[in-house]
Amino acid sequence: MSLKLLLLCLLGRATSLMRSGFGLKWTQFDNIIMSKNIISEVSDVHCGKRCVLQCLQNDGCISVFYRRQHRRCQFHDVLFMSPEDGEQETGTEYYSLTTGICPTHYVQNRLLNLCYQFHTVTTSYDDALADCTSRGEHFMVIDSEDKQTHFVTQSTSSKVTAKCSYFIDGSDAANEGQWEFHDGRPMPFFAWSPGFPANASSSLDYIIAKKLVTNGSAYLWTERARFHSNCYICQRDI
Missing domain, CATH: 3.10.100.10 (Mannose-Binding Protein A, subunit A)
Structure with missing residues (x-):
């Protein structure tokens, strides 16, 4: 199980907006955190890809922040579009949920x-x-x-x-x-x-x-x- 988690967390990060399982990673939000529109949180998570999979299991989840320092997923019921709205926090990653039904940026x-x-x-x-x-x-x-x-x-x-x-x-x-x-x-x-x-x-x-x-x-x-x-x-x- 730990090997599977490690492989999942080591997926490539080459593009500015990249597919990751059922999510799109928005690198313009790296090291940014939002404190509004939070619907739930989950602790003891090893990587952002796991946050995306857990977001998929929550029908109300539209996007998710992974807070690496806290090993925590932060689920949101909106798609954020302005990084300048947030606050600085080292080690965060932001993903929007995609199931293949909606195009990118929808x-x-x-x-x-x-x-x-x-x-x-x-x-x-x-x-x-x-x-x-x-x-x-x-x-x-x-x-x-x-x-x-x-x-x-x-x-x-x-x-x-x-x-x-x-x-x-x-x-x-x-x-x-x-x-x-x-x-x-x-x-x-x-x-x-x-x-x-x-x-x-x-x-x-x-x-x-x-x-x-x-x-x-x-x-x-x-x-x-x-x-x-x-x-x-x-x-x-x-």
């Missing part, structure tokens, strides 16, 4: 069956949607309170994503006031900002999840015209 939430990617460059609705559809994807579907909660938690976990408001799936372009997803399904859940939807203009047919000025950690929804520029999130069906 967030995979196994509890909610979500696979998606943030795009933090602002652009028009049409250009953003065209980018998603070019990969066979669509804007992120938020059809439950659990998905809204996860979206807020994930988007606020890193500075690079917390700076944006996002186009998400949903439109009443076909029938004013009747909101539906890209595939024609009626929307069963809404997280409207106070006073929305106004349904006051036929040009305000699309939804953005917007940071509130009074509460920077909340992303509530407002109506938007297609020519306004925002960041966006592409979701891949799995």
Whole structure:
């Protein structure tokens, strides 16, 4: 057993972002630790690869830090994207979970069956949607309170994503006031900002999840015209 562990821990480390079993190692997070969004911890672990395998066994785990000095796995329910958000700690390694279903750099939430990617460059609705559809994807579907909660938690976990408001799936372009997803399904859940939807203009047919000025950690929804520029999130069906 000890020989197997040793071989597992001595796998190559040549690339800046490398596959490791069921994980991707983010070397830009080496010697960095995050102290938020921790869902559980495990002690007496011999290497980061073992942390990845234990993350795989926890359906709520999206990423994991291995704290070598403490021989400890630290599991998280978000994918961190900004190393500058963390604190220095010698000997840490950071891995995002990958099961082969989601591409590299996508967030995979196994509890909610979500696979998606943030795009933090602002652009028009049409250009953003065209980018998603070019990969066979669509804007992120938020059809439950659990998905809204996860979206807020994930988007606020890193500075690079917390700076944006996002186009998400949903439109009443076909029938004013009747909101539906890209595939024609009626929307069963809404997280409207106070006073929305106004349904006051036929040009305000699309939804953005917007940071509130009074509460920077909340992303509530407002109506938007297609020519306004925002960041966006592409979701891949799995």
